[in-house]
Amino acid sequence: xxxxxxxxxxxxxxxxxxxxxxxxxxxxxxxxxxxxxxxxxxxxxxxxxx
Amino acid sequence: xxxxxxxxxxxxxxxxxxxxxxxxxxxxxxxxxxxxxxxxxxxxxxxxxxxxxxxxxxxxxxxxxxxxxxxxxxxxxxxxxxxxxxxxxxxxxxxxxxxxxxxxxxxxxxxxxxxxxxxxxxxxxxxxxxxxxxxxxxxxxxxxxxxxxxxxxxxxxxxxxxxxxxxxxxxxxxxxxxxxxxxxxxxxxxxxxxxxxxxxxxxxxxxxxxxxxxxxxxxxxxxxxxxxxxxxxxxxxxxxxxxxxxxxxxxxxxxxxxxxxxxxxxxxxxxxxxxxxxxxxxxxxxxxxxxxxxxxxxxxxxxxxxxxxxxxxxxxxxxxxxxxxxxxxxxxxxxxxxxxxxxxxxxxxxxxxxxxxxxxxxxxxxxxxxxxxxxxxxxxxxxxxxxxxxxxxxxxxxxxxxxxxxxxxxxxxxxxxxxx
Numbered sequence: 001x002x003x004x005x006x007x008x009x010x011x012x013x014x015x016x017x018x019x020x021x022x023x024x025x026x027x028x029x030x031x032x033x034x035x036x037x038x039x040x041x042x043x044x045x046x047x048x049x050x
Numbered sequence: 051x052x053x054x055x056x057x058x059x060x061x062x063x064x065x066x067x068x069x070x071x072x073x074x075x076x077x078x079x080x081x082x083x084x085x086x087x088x089x090x091x092x093x094x095x096x097x098x099x100x101x102x103x104x105x106x107x108x109x110x111x112x113x114x115x116x117x118x119x120x121x122x123x124x125x126x127x128x129x130x131x132x133x134x135x136x137x138x139x140x141x142x143x144x145x146x147x148x149x150x151x152x153x154x155x156x157x158x159x160x161x162x163x164x165x166x167x168x169x170x171x172x173x174x175x176x177x178x179x180x181x182x183x184x185x186x187x188x189x190x191x192x193x194x195x196x197x198x199x200x201x202x203x204x205x206x207x208x209x210x211x212x213x214x215x216x217x218x219x220x221x222x223x224x225x226x227x228x229x230x231x232x233x234x235x236x237x238x239x240x241x242x243x244x245x246x247x248x249x250x251x252x253x254x255x256x257x258x259x260x261x262x263x264x265x266x267x268x269x270x271x272x273x274x275x276x277x278x279x280x281x282x283x284x285x286x287x288x289x290x291x292x293x294x295x296x297x298x299x300x301x302x303x304x305x306x307x308x309x310x311x312x313x314x315x316x317x318x319x320x321x322x323x324x325x326x327x328x329x330x331x332x333x334x335x336x337x338x339x340x341x342x343x344x345x346x347x348x349x350x351x352x353x354x355x356x357x358x359x360x361x362x363x364x365x366x367x368x369x370x371x372x373x374x375x376x377x378x379x380x381x382x383x384x385x386x387x388x389x390x391x392x393x394x395x396x397x398x399x400x401x402x403x404x405x406x407x408x409x410x411x412x413x414x415x416x417x418x419x420x421x422x423x424x425x426x427x428x429x430x431x432x433x434x435x436x437x438x439x440x441x442x443x444x445x446x447x448x449x450x451x452x453x454x455x456x457x458x459x460x461x462x463x464x465x466x467x468x469x470x
Binding site: 010011012014015016017018023025027029034 | 052381391401
């Protein structure tokens with residue numbers, strides 16, 4: 001969230017697979033953000049009813 | 051999947067490495083009191099360094115200094131122990147508990163020379179029949195008195211030295227699914243092929259697992275087939291205690307699994323248990339019972355017909371240091387990724403001169419840890435399997451432990467019957 005480099009600021013990103021998704025559990029050593037980053041080959045958006 | 055550099059950062063424990071500096075902020079058990087019954091010194095290896103652990107003859111105080119004398123590198127383990135320190139057997143240089151040089155007998159009395167040499171030294175204390183050491187920077191934290199080591203009961207501890215990095219053992223502690231497969235499905239396969247009944251409690255399927263960061267590490271929870279979030283396995287769970295323990299138990303058995311990082315490719319693995327079943331009666335022990343458990347047979351194959359033997363196969367067969375550049379983690383490995391993050395986070399704290407998690411600065415009597423008591427919904431079966439199908443099967447007091455739990459069970463049944 002702070003746009004710092006994971007590598008430079010002592011963070012870590014560990015890849016795991018969930019079905020055909022590649023997920024990167026990521027911790028930012030600069031701002032402490034911790035969560036999953038998911039790599040998409042295609043982004044699918046489900047529209048809310050409107 | 052990690053890079054080579056990330057893997058090395060997480061697994062190298064020597065002085066000056068980020069992980070080595072983090073791990074030096076904690077106390078480790080490194081010997082037993084009984085090791086000093088007949089000799090006053092012992093060579094121990096911890097965090098890729100060799101040390102001389104010693105006990106003074108009158109006061110019984112323990113000290114730890116780097117093994118090799120700064121004079122000409124002879125081993126201080128073959129030194130003379132005094133009340134105020136240890137003297138090298140080679141030329142009589144004497145070192146106090148803080149590593150200060152007190153005497154250099156063959157030198158002219160020259161305070162300057164004594165002051166110019168210093169031996170690396172740590173702190174040592176006894177708890178639960180084991181000698182614990184701290185070899186990090188001052189001020190040393192308090193030795194954490196985790197419940198299993200100080201609670202009342204019958205203590206029993208199996209140990210072995212395993213040829214692998216301690217981290218691959220720790221990662222197993224945040225991997226609940228292995229229980230269902232390694233200790234369930236595979237154990238059942240072993241039973242079918244070798245003609246014994248594997249414990250059924252370990253064969254239940256995992257429906258849900260949870261990992262939660264807490265004060266002492268990562269709390270691990272599970273819901274098993276037939277259970278719910280109301281069961282202890284989820285409601286209470288049990289923790290990985292950062293950075294080198296796992297607290298487990300149930301059915302009147304409380305256990306700390308201890309993984310001492312001896313060096314990059316060696317781990318001293320202890321299963322330290324306290325038996326105090328409800329309704330049980332026991333005489334106070336002089337000392338815990340310590341014994342070696344076995345994990346390879348005469349042909350060099352892993353012994354996998356007991357629970358911890360199966361774990362050891364999984365840890366050691368990964369190689370001396372797991373090559374994490376080749377791994378393929380899945381969704382069920384989220385706890386593993388979380389643990390790596392916790393190590394990185396605390397390396398950073400240490401680099402910033404802050405205490406890492408689990409540092410205890412206040413004197414205390416006991417640190418209670420959360421741990422389920424009703425394990426897998428199979429109390430009596432669980433206790434018997436823990437003793438007869440785990441490393442405790444090698445215990446010299448195995449039958450006494452079985453009798454303790456059987457008597458306690460009978461008393462509870464009798465009491466419940468009388469109350470009905």
